[in-house]
Amino acid sequence: MDLSEEKKIVERAKNDPKVFGLLYDKYYQPIFGYILRRTASIELAKDITSETFLKALKKLWQFRWQNVPFSAWLYRIANNEIANYFRKNKKHPISLDELLEKRGFEPATSCNPEKEFLKAQEELKKYQDFLKIQEKIAKLPIKYQEVIALRFFEKKKIKEIAQILGKKEGTVKSLLWRGLEKLREIVKECNFFQKDAF
Amino acid sequence: MRFKIKKTQNKITMAQKDLIKKLENIALPEIELQSHKLQLKSALLNSECFKKRTPVIWGKLVPLGLALSFAIVFAVFVINPKLMEAKAMEIIKKDSQVQRFIKENGAVIKEVKIKGGKGYVLLSLSEPKVLQKEKISTSSEMAFGEKVGPQFLVGSIVKVNLRAKKVESIKNLTENDVPFVPLTKEEKAKAIEIIKKEPEIKEMVPPSDKTKIIVKPIPSLKLRLQEDDGKIKVSPEPAKEKRANVILKLEDKQRAIMVNLTQEKAEKVIEEK
Numbered sequence: 239m240d241l242s243e244e245k246k247i248v249e250r251a252k253n254d255p256k257v258f259g260l261l262y263d264k265y266y267q268p269i270f271g272y273i274l275r276r277t278a279s280i281e282l283a284k285d286i287t288s289e290t291f292l293k294a295l296k297k298l299w300q301f302r303w304q305n306v307p308f309s310a311w312l313y314r315i316a317n318n319e320i321a322n323y324f325r326k327n328k329k330h331p332i333s334l335d336e337l338l339e340k341r342g343f344e345p346a347t348s349c350n351p352e353k354e355f356l357k358a359q360e361e362l363k364k365y366q367d368f369l370k371i372q373e374k375i376a377k378l379p380i381k382y383q384e385v386i387a388l389r390f391f392e393k394k395k396i397k398e399i400a401q402i403l404g405k406k407e408g409t410v411k412s413l414l415w416r417g418l419e420k421l422r423e424i425v426k427e428c429n430f431f432q433k434d435a436f
Numbered sequence: 437m438r439f440k441i442k443k444t445q446n447k448i449t450m451a452q453k454d455l456i457k458k459l460e461n462i463a464l465p466e467i468e469l470q471s472h473k474l475q476l477k478s479a480l481l482n483s484e485c486f487k488k489r490t491p492v493i494w495g496k497l498v499p500l501g502l503a504l505s506f507a508i509v510f511a512v513f514v515i516n517p518k519l520m521e522a523k524a525m526e527i528i529k530k531d532s533q534v535q536r537f538i539k540e541n542g543a544v545i546k547e548v549k550i551k552g553g554k555g556y557v558l559l560s561l562s563e564p565k566v567l568q569k570e571k572i573s574t575s576s577e578m579a580f581g582e583k584v585g586p587q588f589l590v591g592s593i594v595k596v597n598l599r600a601k602k603v604e605s606i607k608n609l610t611e612n613d614v615p616f617v618p619l620t621k622e623e624k625a626k627a628i629e630i631i632k633k634e635p636e637i638k639e640m641v642p643p644s645d646k647t648k649i650i651v652k653p654i655p656s657l658k659l660r661l662q663e664d665d666g667k668i669k670v671s672p673e674p675a676k677e678k679r680a681n682v683i684l685k686l687e688d689k690q691r692a693i694m695v696n697l698t699q700e701k702a703e704k705v706i707e708e709k
Contacts (some may be wrong), residue, residue: 259477259481262480263477263479264702266473266476266477267468270468270472271465271466273468280469284469287472287476288476291480292483293515343584344614351475354469354470354471355469358469361465362465365463366464368464370461371462380667390456390460391464417474418455419456420450422451422455425455426451435480
């Protein structure tokens with residue numbers, strides 16, 4: 239889907255739930271995956287993803303196309319929601335259960351959510367190297383966490399990160415360099431690069 | 437020196453290269469939660485915020501638009517003219533000629549109108565003031581025909597240039613400047629009939645073939661400003677009672693009798709030598 243095509247879809251999505259559904263289908267997995275890799279928690283990823291898409295839906299009518307992929311806007315909302323969670327740990331993001339309770343709507347699903355959740359947790363535990371480095375990254379200030387996660391976990395280019403964060407490419411490079419430097423120091427302290435760490 | 441230090445700092449060290457390599461090659465979790473994806477999608481697409489988005493927007497915009505329109509209309513048609521009127525009043529209060537007229541004649545500001553960037557201020561006298569030297573008794577609704585008797589000053593119109601913030605002209609108004617409705621033949625006959633019935637007047641006016649009788653309407657001296665044909669003009673306020681002047685032109689003198697046509701009685705006699 240090129241940018242002009244996506245622009246038309248986003249405009250239609252403002253008034254058509256079905257078209258919004260198309261955008262949701264396309265971007266649910268990248269956003270959920272990003273939040274999961276930022277939080278290293280299935281539970282948090284579920285809740286923050288719900289909050290992100292609910293915010294996107296509420297604010298979609300205000301969305302103005304600026305020749306930037308729609309995904310950049312979703313990543314930015316996700317970043318804000320993650321930052322909100324880390325800053326005000328007291329405020330728990332809206333859970334899907336809460337959302338369903340509010341709407342009074344329980345859709346039928348062929349999957350067993352609980353089973354799926356447990357399975358996902360088990361699956362996550364297999365990625366020990368990731369969990370260890372994620373634990374170190376989580377100690378960094380949010381601005382460094384964002385650039386490192388986007389660059390190395392989401393494999394985004396500097397230009398794309400700049401679009402998501404609304405910063406200049408030079409600023410992103412600088413943040414990335416300083417973030418890596420700080421991360422190296424944390425890792426060094428913990429002897430993270432010992433062979434048995436991986 | 438400082439630059440060199442900075443350059444060294446930005447240099448990627450071996451340890452950093454190693455870290456980058458490790459980060460690039462780390463195995464990342466790619467977990468999918470199909471049940472969550474489906475449930476969230478259903479919840480979002482069926483959410484009230486999606487259904488009510490359009491009405492919510494209009495619901496907010498319509499009252500806002502109405503309030504804004506009302507504010508504009510109110511400002512243009514109510515506040516602005518009031519401000520202009522206040523400005524005109526302020527200008528005339530500072531004008532010495534107008535202040536002298538008010539002081540000398542006991543005039544009051546009756547009305548202000550704004551037209552084409554000009555302010556028109558009507559100064560009205562509490563009692564008409566005779567412009568000639570003769571001293572006669574006056575009443576608020578008393579006047580004479582154009583060529584008969586003394587002339588009365590009834591007020592003044594002050595034209596104010598609002599942009600230049602100065603008084604442009606002051607025009608004194610006499611009863612002749614006030615338009616009036618002419619009497620019908622029946623009303624004229626009725627006025628003559630009334631004075632003939634009054635015994636006092638009979639005595640004052642001896643029957644004579646040479647006596648010439650003229651009947652003229654009395655315009656109301658209660659004035660107001662009115663826009664007519666794009667111009668601001670003075671017009672009388674509608675009088676509750678209709679009056680006429682019956683002028684008796686005798687050989688050596690003339691008498692004017694004010695007749696109340698509504699109450700069918702003579703009210704005043706003025707004698708001129």
